[in-house]
Amino acid sequence: PRLQPTHPIALAPVQSPEPTVDGFVTQYLRNLNNGRGVALSTSTVNDRYFALAATVRDYLMARWLEDVRRQRSTQAKGVAYLSAEYLLGRQLDNNLLATGLTDIAAEALVACGLDLEDVRALEVEPGLGNGGLGRLAACFIDSLATLGVPSIGYGIRYEYGIFRQTFVDGQQVEQADSWLALGSPWEFPHPEAAQTISFGGHTEQYDDEGVTRTRWVPSWNVLAVPYNYMVPGYHNGRVNTLRLWSAQATQGFDLRVFNAGDYQEAVRAQTYAENISKVLYPEDSTPQGKELRLQQQYFFVAASISDFVNLILPSDFDLAKLPDRVIFQLNDTHPVIGVPELMRVLVDEKKLEWDAAWQITRQCFAYTCHTLLPEALEVWPADLLGRLLPRHLEIIYRINDEFLDEVRERFGDDEERIRRMSIISPDGAVRMAYLATVAGSKVNGVAELHSQLLREKVLPDFDEFFPGKFTNVTNGVTPRRFIRLANPGLSRLITDTIGPGWLTDLDRLRELEDYADDTAFHAAFRAVKASNKRVLARTLADRDGFTVADDHLLDVMVKRLHEYKRQTLKLLHIITEYDAIASGRVTPDQVTPRTFVFGAKAAPGYAMAKRIIHLINAVGSVVNSDPRVEGRLAVLFPPNYNVTLAERVVPAADLSEQISLAGKEASGTGNMKFALNGALTIGTDDGANVEIRELVGDENFFLFGMSEPEVADLQTRGYHPIDFVRADENLSRALDLVSSGAFSGGDGSVFEPVVSNLIHHDPFMALADYTDYIAAQKRVDALYADQDAWTRAAILNVARCGFFSSDRSMRDYIDRIWHTPPLV
Ligand code: F58
Numbered sequence: 001p002r003l004q005p006t007h008p009i010a011l012a013p014v015q016s017p018e019p020t021v022d023g024f025v026t027q028y029l030r031n032l033n034n035g036r037g038v039a040l041s042t043s044t045v046n047d048r049y050f051a052l053a054a055t056v057r058d059y060l061m062a063r064w065l066e067d068v069r070r071q072r073s074t075q076a077k078g079v080a081y082l083s084a085e086y087l088l089g090r091q092l093d094n095n096l097l098a099t100g101l102t103d104i105a106a107e108a109l110v111a112c113g114l115d116l117e118d119v120r121a122l123e124v125e126p127g128l129g130n131g132g133l134g135r136l137a138a139c140f141i142d143s144l145a146t147l148g149v150p151s152i153g154y155g156i157r158y159e160y161g162i163f164r165q166t167f168v169d170g171q172q173v174e175q176a177d178s179w180l181a182l183g184s185p186w187e188f189p190h191p192e193a194a195q196t197i198s199f200g201g202h203t204e205q206y207d208d209e210g211v212t213r214t215r216w217v218p219s220w221n222v223l224a225v226p227y228n229y230m231v232p233g234y235h236n237g238r239v240n241t242l243r244l245w246s247a248q249a250t251q252g253f254d255l256r257v258f259n260a261g262d263y264q265e266a267v268r269a270q271t272y273a274e275n276i277s278k279v280l281y282p283e284d285s286t287p288q289g290k291e292l293r294l295q296q297q298y299f300f301v302a303a304s305i306s307d308f309v310n311l312i313l314p315s316d317f318d319l320a321k322l323p324d325r326v327i328f329q330l331n332d333t334h335p336v337i338g339v340p341e342l343m344r345v346l347v348d349e350k351k352l353e354w355d356a357a358w359q360i361t362r363q364c365f366a367y368t369c370h371t372l373l374p375e376a377l378e379v380w381p382a383d384l385l386g387r388l389l390p391r392h393l394e395i396i397y398r399i400n401d402e403f404l405d406e407v408r409e410r411f412g413d414d415e416e417r418i419r420r421m422s423i424i425s426p427d428g429a430v431r432m433a434y435l436a437t438v439a440g441s442k443v444n445g446v447a448e449l450h451s452q453l454l455r456e457k458v459l460p461d462f463d464e465f466f467p468g469k470f471t472n473v474t475n476g477v478t479p480r481r482f483i484r485l486a487n488p489g490l491s492r493l494i495t496d497t498i499g500p501g502w503l504t505d506l507d508r509l510r511e512l513e514d515y516a517d518d519t520a521f522h523a524a525f526r527a528v529k530a531s532n533k534r535v536l537a538r539t540l541a542d543r544d545g546f547t548v549a550d551d552h553l554l555d556v557m558v559k560r561l562h563e564y565k566r567q568t569l570k571l572l573h574i575i576t577e578y579d580a581i582a583s584g585r586v587t588p589d590q591v592t593p594r595t596f597v598f599g600a601k602a603a604p605g606y607a608m609a610k611r612i613i614h615l616i617n618a619v620g621s622v623v624n625s626d627p628r629v630e631g632r633l634a635v636l637f638p639p640n641y642n643v644t645l646a647e648r649v650v651p652a653a654d655l656s657e658q659i660s661l662a663g664k665e666a667s668g669t670g671n672m673k674f675a676l677n678g679a680l681t682i683g684t685d686d687g688a689n690v691e692i693r694e695l696v697g698d699e700n701f702f703l704f705g706m707s708e709p710e711v712a713d714l715q716t717r718g719y720h721p722i723d724f725v726r727a728d729e730n731l732s733r734a735l736d737l738v739s740s741g742a743f744s745g746g747d748g749s750v751f752e753p754v755v756s757n758l759i760h761h762d763p764f765m766a767l768a769d770y771t772d773y774i775a776a777q778k779r780v781d782a783l784y785a786d787q788d789a790w791t792r793a794a795i796l797n798v799a800r801c802g803f804f805s806s807d808r809s810m811r812d813y814i815d816r817i818w819h820t821p822p823l824v
Helices: 021-036 045-073 092-099 102-111 116-120 132-147 255-259 268-277 287-312 319-325 338-349 354-364 382-388 390-411 415-421 432-439 448-458 460-465 479-485 488-498 506-515 519-544 567-582 607-625 643-652 670-676 689-696 708-717 721-727 729-739 752-760 766-785 787-800 806-818
Strands: 078-082 151-156 164-168 171-175 187-189 195-199 202-208 211-217 220-232 239-249 326-331 365-368 379-381 429-431 443-445 470-472 553-558 594-599 633-636 655-658 680-683
Touching (some): 021 102, 045 116, 045 220, 078 132, 078 287, 102 116, 132 220, 132 239, 132 326, 132 479, 171 607, 211 338, 211 390, 220 268, 287 338, 287 382, 326 338, 338 354, 338 390, 354 365, 354 390, 365 432, 382 429, 415 460, 443 448, 443 806, 448 460, 448 470, 448 689, 479 488, 479 643, 479 670, 488 506, 488 519, 506 787, 506 806, 567 594, 567 766, 607 633, 607 752, 643 670, 680 689, 680 766, 689 787, 721 752, 729 766, 752 766
Parallel strands (some): 365 443, 443 470, 553 594, 553 655, 594 633, 655 680
Antiparallel strands (some): 187 220, 195 220, 220 239
């Protein structure tokens, strides 16, 4: 018979420490002593940080354990968010905020003779994502917890996240991001709960009591070890789970081989296995890199599906009811291999009929697309996929055959259409976006324009075939991190003005409209911006040795470096301003004093992007040191832009640069963060810019450039960038300046690839939009000269952008796709 607990403490619910300064101090010292094995007097800053994190965890623990229990026992439907990336940012401040313990913790530390500021600086952010897509996943799990929706995030615990960017002679050099070097106090590893994940081998048929079935006989496997992380809701006592998988060898090293002296061979299998979760999206330019990436994808998706089906669900669960219990949300195509995996689990392991399994699978997945660039839609060569996952390839072929039969039934033998819609491309590659579209109960884009273009241009045949399947959910950002934590001054001003409650009901920012012409509010609003600029200035001084003038317009472009985002267009504007002064056509006092801030990482294999980074730094060093400029223009490019730096840059910005070629940026989320923090946007009619402009009003947004239909039209008419160079003298001067070597010590060849690419190809039409961009920048100057008018516009941006809370995005997913109401 099983032993039952009898002690009253064991029978009682888990206890939290007292939420008082004394309670905090007691728990903190206990963690320092018992958890770190050090006395306060001998502790290092790292010990102090770890003990602090442990203490915050202790306050969350009771709620977490209760929520885990409830989510297992309840019959309610939940979300399993499948994402290869979570760009979390620092955890300490966020978790203190969620628990309402920030002030208590600060006081408790003072009582221990410590400074919260010093301790919090130790935290290394987990950079487990590349950019917008990964950050979006982090915002979404924050909102799901805050809304109290039963959900779990699944992903990969990369040992190395996004590379650390440094500049050597102005050029990007990547360094490994060893975020785990000192350990992470936020994770709970569970090696005992590891799942075995298989690869390779072949399939075979066998007779199962008169039924012919298929089984997969894999040739190798690895362990997937779960690491759990708390995801606290804001002030609601809810704590959800993020479960990231780490790869480990099924067997340790080979002792016999080791003893025989072949040390490398002895650990070969182990190294191979552990490579799977070694690093965030390794280069996919080599065949080995590509295969590793597919291994990563299958690894985390198979572990997650098995976790849900075999561990979270009760053992007697009727799998026909799976769609009533879970929706697997596919964050882009990276987890789409989960579709054939669930089919394999249901058919081969659980022995369901194919049709029944397909019925279930089709209701259990939904797919979010995050791009419009055709080259970004993943395809896997069938031979690669078949070598790594032979059973999955068979399943994909059958799904495709049956799907194409349906297409034929509907449209007859329209072979052209069949070819277009086939999940397998003519050259034998699996189109993962098509597989996701066929299998998904819904497919969504991430902004209105993106969703429209997805239906009309990327997947029109599918939209016709599956009426009602396509929908839109415009992205959002979490106001907890990107307003409350990043901008405490603005948060205080908002609360003082409209009262509390807006942080979980961001539409209430509308109430600020009443203060758009209030002089006292204007002054306070401006004071907040000025103070945020000083905070940024201090950060950049400490971090990079930069000086930031406090009377400049802060003009910011932070995002991944990509040609479609057009950092070169921004650069052409800077060069034009510089040229006007350097050539003596204007005097320095005639230009609006501006500091241009860039933040951007380039993919390590993307040569043009790296060259553009070099050019930004080169222009910066010339502009910043030319005495003729008299300090009226400055270009700052702090390396290694990440979430932590974003939290300083965004609240300080006056102007937000969102200048992608229309029809290329799926949504953007930085655009939302800036507007919510009172920066005005200069932007094209692209992605979510369209919705920002509609909400804030044309007069509070600097629109420029071609619209998407105009871009398409110019494309069909034939685009000749040289025509635009000839038509605008400022543009040709700016390009000539680069060609002349003005930014490369007289050697024009250094940036020749950038200039000639623009003049001869310009795939993202930067030159076509240049003239209008410069005109829009003149409107920026004019409005900035009238500080009252500018402040009014900035206030209205904040007041009218509540829509861009990720809480709203989550509600839209719940209503349109998931049907998973919050648990009460
Ligand atoms: C981004 N995609 C979109 N991809 O570009 C952006 O418009 C959108 O706002 C955001 O998603 C959220 O929907 C994006 O960040 C990646 O980072 C890829 C991940 C896989 C490797 C290649 C980059």
